[in-house]
Amino acid sequence: MELQPALGGSRDWAAIAEGYLDSGDDVQAHMAAKEATNRQPDNAVAWHIRARASLRLDKRADALFEVNEAVRLGPHVAEFYATLGDVRCAETDWRRAREAYSRAKALDPANPFYAVGIANTYVDDLDTAISIYEDAVRENPSNLYFREGLAVAVAESITEQWSELADGGRAITSAAQLEHARRGLARLDSLDLSGPEFDEAREQVDEIRRLADRATRVQWYGSDHMGAYLLGTGVAITLFLIGIAAGNGGLGFLAVLLGAGIVVLYVRRHRMAGWQWMRRQVSESVRRTGLQDRSS
Numbered sequence: 481m482e483l484q485p486a487l488g489g490s491r492d493w494a495a496i497a498e499g500y501l502d503s504g505d506d507v508q509a510h511m512a513a514k515e516a517t518n519r520q521p522d523n524a525v526a527w528h529i530r531a532r533a534s535l536r537l538d539k540r541a542d543a544l545f546e547v548n549e550a551v552r553l554g555p556h557v558a559e560f561y562a563t564l565g566d567v568r569c570a571e572t573d574w575r576r577a578r579e580a581y582s583r584a585k586a587l588d589p590a591n592p593f594y595a596v597g598i599a600n601t602y603v604d605d606l607d608t609a610i611s612i613y614e615d616a617v618r619e620n621p622s623n624l625y626f627r628e629g630l631a632v633a634v635a636e637s638i639t640e641q642w643s644e645l646a647d648g649g650r651a652i653t654s655a656a657q658l659e660h661a662r663r664g665l666a667r668l669d670s671l672d673l674s675g676p677e678f679d680e681a682r683e684q685v686d687e688i689r690r691l692a693d694r695a696t697r698v699q700w701y702g703s704d705h706m707g708a709y710l711l712g713t714g715v716a717i718t719l720f721l722i723g724i725a726a727g728n729g730g731l732g733f734l735a736v737l738l739g740a741g742i743v744v745l746y747v748r749r750h751r752m753a754g755w756q757w758m759r760r761q762v763s764e765s766v767r768r769t770g771l772q773d774r775s776s
Contacts, residue, residue: 524553
């Protein structure tokens with residue numbers, strides 16, 4: 481059954497509210513929709529417009545009451561349940577949001593936005609969200625919103641597997657995390673994110689790529705124990721010179737071994753990939769978070 485806005489008095493306040501909402505004037509939209517519901521309390525469309533305006537104004541409690549009225553009056557209108565899902569998402573009530581979107585999808589299976597609404601509720605199960613988004617992108621390749629949503633979900637699935645720092649940030653501290661990032665970036669490279677609509681998503685992807693490149697790069701890192709290394713090297717040189725002067729080949733050979741050992745130790749401790757250096761800098765509790773190497 482298609483619901484039509486009911487008239488109240490000589491003016492169609494629901495239509496007026498819809499016009500305000502379309503123009504971005506959310507305050508006026510809410511006022512007009514409220515007038516419509518005051519005049520026609522059984523006007524489900526007006527309650528729905530009122531809920532959408534409240535949600536835009538971040539009045540979530542009002543929006544929840546209003547959209548529930550719309551659902552009560554129009555229990556077979558998919559759009560009402562979708563807005564209920566939006567309100568529940570704003571409250572981070574993911575379970576109830578998923579139920580609302582699922583009801584909308586059941587009423588209107590052909591609308592891909594309802595499936596994507598369900599995907600957005602899987603904040604702790606990004607693999608499921610990605611699978612739903614991939615279906616939506618495959619079936620609607622020209623829909624930029626779906627493609628952006630897929631890109632963001634894949635990007636978040638990369639960083640959620642990194643180790644979590646004390647400040648809430650993320651860092652790569654294992655080879656498994658680095659490999660996971662590479663696979664995710666390859667997946668993102670298969671998407672066309674070239675348009676201006678994807679600026680924000682591209683920034684997120686570029687930052688992940690920068691961090692992955694830094695984690696891959698092998699370079700020299702400084703030491704807080706340079707004095708000890710220099711002292712050891714000095715001792716090795718001194719022993720070598722003494723051995724040469726005394727004709728003591730054994731002492732000279734020992735000095736060479738000592739010097740070589742110091743060099744090898746320095747290289748092993750201070751020349752490495754970025755993720756290995758980061759792993760040494762963080763605490764054990766941080767290292768235990770995120771995707772782990774099989775041998776860890």
